[in-house]
Amino acid sequence: MFRQIRYRLLLSYLLVFASLLGIFAIAVRVVFTRSLTKQTTGKLIAIGQGAATNVEFESGRLTIESDFRPQDLIARQQALQWFDTQGNLIAQQGQTVLTLPLLPSKIVQIQTGKVPIQGVVVPIISSDNGKLVGYVRVSQSLEEFDETLQKLDWGLGGGIIMTLVLSGIGGILLTRQAMQPIEESFQRLKQFTADASHELRSPLMAIKINADLALEYPEEIGPKDVEKFQAITSATNQMTRLTEDLLFLARTDKIPNHNWDTLNLRSILENLVLLYKPQAEAKRIQLLSQLTENLYLKGDLVQLTRLFTNLIENALYYTPSSGVVEIKTSHVGSQLYVKVQDTGVGIAPDHIDKVFERFWRADQSRSYWEGGSGLGLAIAQAIAQNHNGLISVTSQLGVGSCFTVRLSTNAEIMN
Structure with a gap:
């Protein structure tokens, strides 16, 4: 039990810590990406402005006098392109060029593909009259950018x-x-x-x-x-x-599993049905059973007998005269299922989660009867858990309740 609590605490702690680390990592990546993008764009704009100052406009034509060596542009995976005011390409240097059409209204252009490329458009302003005479587009491969990220x-x-x-x-x-x-x-x-x-x-x-x-x-x-x-x-x-x-x-939980025996659950249930048949008949309750074959498992005979004794007693007590208590079994894989179903007073929905608590009782769904201790269902749940199993309950007021016991055929003791 405490081992499971430790695991749950550790898992909760790690989940919270991992969430905080994830949020921190995302924040760092977003800030770093924006900073790197801004830095790259600023560098391209600076190159474009330098290239624009080396352009002269004479007789309605652009004359390009670039100070950038093509070898340097190729080494830096950059390129320069000059356009007139109509967007016609006049000249270019470098190999990493954008093939997208020029969009003067869009300063930054991104071309996706095998090699992503970023381009920046810088207007060319005439030094004589201050009019727009063309554009220069600086482009650079984003491979280094992606590698850094x-x-x-x-x-x-x-x-x-x-x-x-x-x-x-x-x-x-x-x-x-x-x-x-x-x-x-x-x-x-x-x-x-x-x-x-x-x-x-x-x-x-x-x-x-x-x-x-x-x-x-x-x-x-x-x-x-x-x-x-x-x-x-x-x-x-x-x-x-x-x-x-x-x-x-x-x-x-002090009974070691190496002392457990191979038990026939069908035999245990048949003996209990015979034992409680007279009590059921005295109360005019039909005690029925539908037991399948091959209900073998490893367990403690005294504990398992006590488990189903408590469930049957509980069903008989809360089932009125002319009611029905039925015991059904099934075998699915390595799991055995035993259902103890009654047509008793039922349990309120708000009380379903409390029925296995020690000493808990409600006005209609549970109360002490003569000789009872208020621990019957708590004991049944403890025995089921000790056999690597579980008890669940479904109920409806005025209709009845159904307690389902799930046990493993190769149960190992749970601490």
Whole structure:
């Protein structure tokens, strides 16, 4: 149980931490990408402005005197293109050129493909009259840009993975250290419950014996005293059942699975049906069973018998006269399913999640009956979990309830 809690705490911690790291990484990447894009665009604009100053407009024609060497442009994976005011290409240098049509209104152009290219359009203004005489478009390959972002992604991804691994190791140590006092307190509480329940057995037995002895001679104690001793006997029986149930819960998980036997669940259920048949008939309840073959599993006979005893008793108590209690079994893969269904008072939807809590009760769906301890369903759930199984319940007020037990044929004890 505590191991599962530690795992859930560790998983929750890692999920939260991973989410924070992911948000941080995304923020870093967005800021870095924008900064790098702005830097690249600014560099291209500066080159374009330099190329525009070396253009002269004479006799209605552009004369280009570029100071940029083609070898340098090729080495930097850049290119220059000059256009007139109608967008006609006049000259170009370099190999990494945009093939897109010139769009003067769009300063930055991106060409996708095998080699992505970014272009920047800079207007050419005549130094004589300040009129627009043409355009220069500077382009550059984005391979280096993409490689830089890829390195950033690998760095951020590797950093997140390393951080999560180290955090996981630290989280294991921290959760273990944090849960240790709780586990110790829980074990001390269980030990106290077991010791207290064990010590209560003797005085309760003494009270019961003396009360029963007095009831054997009613003529010597008088009618009023007989009622008092009967009340004492009834209370003692309930206290005895309560201490036995508490002791059972405290010791349930101490039965090692290597002492388990191969059991026939069908045989266990058939014996319980025979045992409770008279009680059902006395209450005019039909106790039916549909049991399949090959219901074999590893488990503890006493515990499993107690599990289904509690469920059958619970069904018989809350089912009125002329009702039906039915036990059905099925075998799916390595899982065995046992359904105990009744036509009883049912359980309110708000109480479904509480029926397996210890000592919990509601006005109609649950209450103590004579000899009951209020721990029956809690014990049944503990036994199922101890056999690597689970109990679920569906119910409807005034219609009935169905408790479904799922057990594994190769169950291993759960701590």
